[in-house]
Amino acid sequence: MEFPAGYTIALTQEQINANWPALIEGATFEFTSLKRKGYNCVGFALGEEGKDLDMLVFSKHFDLLQFGLSNTPLDHSVNGYAKLFRALYNFEICDSYQLEEGIEKIALYENEDESGEKGFSHIALQLENGIWKSKLGSLEDIEHTELSALNGNFYGEPVLFMRRERGIYQRHFR
Amino acid sequence: MQTLVQTKNELKKHIKNEEGCLDFSHRHVQGMTHVMAEGSIHSFRFSMESYEPKRRVRWYYADPPQRKLRNRKNTSYSIRDSILNLEQLKGSLPEKQFNYLANKWKRETAGYSTSYHITKHEAYLDIIGMGKVALPFILKDLQQEPDYWFVALKHIVKPKVDPIPNEHYGDLEKMTEDWLNWGRENNIL
Numbered sequence: 001m002e003f004p005a006g007y008t009i010a011l012t013q014e015q016i017n018a019n020w021p022a023l024i025e026g027a028t029f030e031f032t033s034l035k036r037k038g039y040n041c042v043g044f045a046l047g048e049e050g051k052d053l054d055m056l057v058f059s060k061h062f063d064l065l066q067f068g069l070s071n072t073p074l075d076h077s078v079n080g081y082a083k084l085f086r087a088l089y090n091f092e093i094c095d096s097y098q099l100e101e102g103i104e105k106i107a108l109y110e111n112e113d114e115s116g117e118k119g120f121s122h123i124a125l126q127l128e129n130g131i132w133k134s135k136l137g138s139l140e141d142i143e144h145t146e147l148s149a150l151n152g153n154f155y156g157e158p159v160l161f162m163r164r165e166r167g168i169y170q171r172h173f174r
Numbered sequence: 175m176q177t178l179v180q181t182k183n184e185l186k187k188h189i190k191n192e193e194g195c196l197d198f199s200h201r202h203v204q205g206m207t208h209v210m211a212e213g214s215i216h217s218f219r220f221s222m223e224s225y226e227p228k229r230r231v232r233w234y235y236a237d238p239p240q241r242k243l244r245n246r247k248n249t250s251y252s253i254r255d256s257i258l259n260l261e262q263l264k265g266s267l268p269e270k271q272f273n274y275l276a277n278k279w280k281r282e283t284a285g286y287s288t289s290y291h292i293t294k295h296e297a298y299l300d301i302i303g304m305g306k307v308a309l310p311f312i313l314k315d316l317q318q319e320p321d322y323w324f325v326a327l328k329h330i331v332k333p334k335v336d337p338i339p340n341e342h343y344g345d346l347e348k349m350t351e352d353w354l355n356w357g358r359e360n361n362i363l
Binding site: 037039040042051052053055057058059061062123136137138154155 | 288
């Protein structure tokens with residue numbers, strides 16, 4: 001994409017080298033937006049733009065029962081998020097990340113912190129042409145050809161894939 | 175009005191005068207910062223670039239004893255009683271420390287996708303460790319742009335307050351505005 005004159009790209013080459021060594025602009029990824037703060041990759045991938053779902057669903061005010069979840073608090077594991085995506089957005093766990101017609105897929109990444117604790121780190125959304133779309137934290141949004149383009153210390157690697165029919169538009173929070 | 179003292183003797187004098195007790199202190203010993211708050215001890219690495227290892231710097235806060243206050247009937251304890259405002263802290267060591275840690279935190283967590291990872295960063299925990307002295311700086315930073323300061327605010331502000339209405343959770347701009355309003359109401363901003 002063309003950036004407006006005077007715009008400074010927030011995602012620096014230094015960050016790419018340190019966190020996502022497989023990202024190469026023009027080869028494995030393209031920028032698709034300017035820097036946007038205020039919501040995370042989860043809200044972005046699930047169409048809840050403008051909402052930080054983390055801040056919402058992990059707050060004490062979030063009514064788990066309202067969304068058919070048990071009253072057990074959610075955790076930050078990949079399975080915890082998968083449970084949430086199934087209950088709120090009709091996603092089901094699947095084996096493959098390969099493109100299927102009429103099916104929308106998401107890939108959940110898991111990383112390991114310094115203490116060895118594993119947790120959900122990122123979500124990428126598959127577009128109709130098979131390319132993946134990601135919001136890199138508060139940095140720019142990108143489209144990447146392979147899921148492995150985001151592998152590294154920061155996001156770890158994709159460990160779980162989920163699918164639902166394409167075209168389902170479910171937005172719970174405004 | 176809370177007093178910021180820099181030496182132990184000044185603190186003792188203050189305690190005698192005010193009948194208070196030591197509630198919160200920072201001690202810099204051998205490159206480590208120890209934070210003591212209400213009997214619990216947390217230690218964390220102090221790695222500010224401008225830190226001079228040979229110089230001993232201490233900041234003491236002589237708060238009224240909260241435990242006693244809680245036991246007294248009809249006693250209200252305002253957060254304002256123990257917080258210095260931006261003007262009083264301008265150019266101080268805590269301000270420099272906060273700026274260093276906040277810049278490091280923002281730079282190193284910009285690509286994180288979850289608030290869980292963002293608020294677990296070492297520099298963020300160090301800012302929480304700074305305690306009440308960091309509060310005016312956090313609110314000032316929120317004035318610039320919404321950011322994930324809510325977890326730090328929740329840990330720092332005592333007695334606990336939650337100025338965010340349920341329906342604002344998840345909306346960073348509204349959550350930020352709620353905290354800024356709280357800061358203005360308490361004359362911290």
